[in-house]
Amino acid sequence: MASRFILRNAEPKDVSDILRLIKELAKFEEMEEQVVLTEKELLEDGFGEHPFYHCVVAEVPEEKQTPEGKVVGFAMYYFTYDPWIGKLLYLEDFYVMKEFRGYGIGSEILKRLSETAVKCRCSSMHFIVAEWNKQSIEFYKRRGAADLSHEEGWRLFEIGKQSLIKMSAK
Amino acid sequence: MASFNLRKAEPKDVPDILRLIKELARYEEMEDQVKLTEKDLLEDGFGDHPFYHCVVAEVPTEHQKAEGYSVIGFAMYYFTYDPWIGKLLYLEDFFVMKEYRGFGIGSEILKKLSETAVKTRCSSMHFIVAESNQASINFYKRRGALDLSLEEGWRLFRIDKQNLLKLSAEE
Numbered sequence: 001m002a003s004r005f006i007l008r009n010a011e012p013k014d015v016s017d018i019l020r021l022i023k024e025l026a027k028f029e030e031m032e033e034q035v036v037l038t039e040k041e042l043l044e045d046g047f048g049e050h051p052f053y054h055c056v057v058a059e060v061p062e063e064k065q066t067p068e069g070k071v072v073g074f075a076m077y078y079f080t081y082d083p084w085i086g087k088l089l090y091l092e093d094f095y096v097m098k099e100f101r102g103y104g105i106g107s108e109i110l111k112r113l114s115e116t117a118v119k120c121r122c123s124s125m126h127f128i129v130a131e132w133n134k135q136s137i138e139f140y141k142r143r144g145a146a147d148l149s150h151e152e153g154w155r156l157f158e159i160g161k162q163s164l165i166k167m168s169a170k
Numbered sequence: 171m172a173s174f175n176l177r178k179a180e181p182k183d184v185p186d187i188l189r190l191i192k193e194l195a196r197y198e199e200m201e202d203q204v205k206l207t208e209k210d211l212l213e214d215g216f217g218d219h220p221f222y223h224c225v226v227a228e229v230p231t232e233h234q235k236a237e238g239y240s241v242i243g244f245a246m247y248y249f250t251y252d253p254w255i256g257k258l259l260y261l262e263d264f265f266v267m268k269e270y271r272g273f274g275i276g277s278e279i280l281k282k283l284s285e286t287a288v289k290t291r292c293s294s295m296h297f298i299v300a301e302s303n304q305a306s307i308n309f310y311k312r313r314g315a316l317d318l319s320l321e322e323g324w325r326l327f328r329i330d331k332q333n334l335l336k337l338s339a340e341e
Contacts, residue, residue: 022253035254045256050219053251081222081248083191083263084204086214093253107340114329114337124330131323144333148326153301155319156326159284160294163314167284 003103004064007112010055010074012047015039017071018055025095053078056112058096058105072100075109077116082123089117091127110143128156174275176282179224179244181216184208186241187224194265222248225282227266227275242270245279247286252293259287261297280313298326 010018019039026032045052058073066072073096080090091113096105117125126148129136137147148154159167179187188208195201214221227243243266250260261283266275287295296318299306307317318324329337 026254031254037254037256041256045251052249052257053253076251076253078251079221080250080260081214081246081262083246084195084200084206086206086210087221090250092251111337111340114334117334118331118338122334124328125334126326126328128324128326131325137325137327140327140329143329143337145327145329148328149319150325154298154326155301155307155317156296156298156324157307157310157315158294158296158318159310159313159315161288164284164287164292164295167281167313168288170281 005058005060005072005100005103005105005108007056007058007108010046010057012043014055014057014071015042015046017057017069018042018046018074018076020068021071021074021095021097022076022093024097025093051078053092056109058100058109060100066097066099072097073105073109075113077113079120079122080126085123087120087122089113089120089122089125091125094127106139174227174229174242174270174273174278176225176227176278179215179226181212183224183226183241184211184215186226187211187215187244187246190241190244190265190267191246191263193267194263220248222246222262225279227270227279229270242267243275243279245283247283249290249292250296255293257290257292259283259290259292259295261295264297276309 016039019037019042022037023032023035026035046055053076056075057071059070060072062070074093075091076093077089077091080088082088094109113125129140185208188206188211191206192201192204195204215224223246225245226241228240229242231240244263245261246263247259247261250258252258264276264279283295299310
């Protein structure tokens with residue numbers, strides 16, 4: 001089984017692999033039908049004039065690839081802004097295919113994101129984790145993550161499209 | 171007092187934006203935590219690649235306070251990305267000076283942000299609120315906001331600079 005892999009910035013050609021992995025992660029959360037994003041949107045939104053997200057992908061050598069191809073993991077991130085300290089790196093999605101886990105790919109991805117954050121002068125990295133996802137919580141806590149919802153009482157809220165349209169029309 | 175104006179922030183608004191950021195932080199008893207400078211805000215918001223956007227609320231000259239402020243409220247937002255549905259509008263900071271509340275300025279700001287979200291094809295607006303801030307929670311719930319932390323169990327995590335440096339240096 002592969003222990004060799006490379007990490008690189010995603011390119012437009014990776015968009016179908018990115019969507020495949022997004023759907024795999026959603027399937028793991030039993031939410032696959034909720035993925036309505038298309039390859040076209042991922043292409044425009046990530047590789048247009050103003051990228052709304054960035055991706056790092058993990059690739060294995062040709063002899064180790066799956067029927068789906070060489071890309072076996074990815075992380076999606078973007079930059080957010082804290083009005084007290086400035087730029088932050090926000091980790092949005094992070095997934096390695098089941099059969100490629102245990103080889104340090106996840107750790108390497110997180111290391112690469114940490115380097116990116118420091119290089120881009122971000123004060124910290126933020127991300128959300130579901131409270132029941134103990135494994136991920138432990139993975140992040142081992143790397144120094146603090147639970148701000150627990151420490152500072154932050155709750156994530158959403159105003160959905162319907163309510164936004166209602167407010168705009170008032 | 172009835173008339174006020176909402177507009178997109180310009181580079182000249184940066185001192186007022188910082189002032190209001192500090193006022194909001196003071197209200198949360200965290201004013202010394204504001205490390206951002208006017209220079210940072212200028213580069214980060216009005217450079218080649220803006221990391222945030224602002225809407226400001228201003229009042230006409232005859233209603234200005236003694237200190238001469240014209241800008242009396244603001245909202246800071248940026249665009250985030252949901253891998254299932256795409257673009258979202260993220261509301262980061264939202265504040266109207268105490269003496270100017272109750273005139274519908276906050277509602278107008280939220281309305282303008284909703285229009286922006288719809289126009290830029292965002293699926294929804296996200297933001298965080300401290301669980302202790304019942305007044306804000308009610309303000310947003312009245313406008314259709316859903317507590318995703320409650321419904322879906324999301325918790326916000328942070329890896330701070332020290333730990334990022336540690337991770338980057340690891341073999």
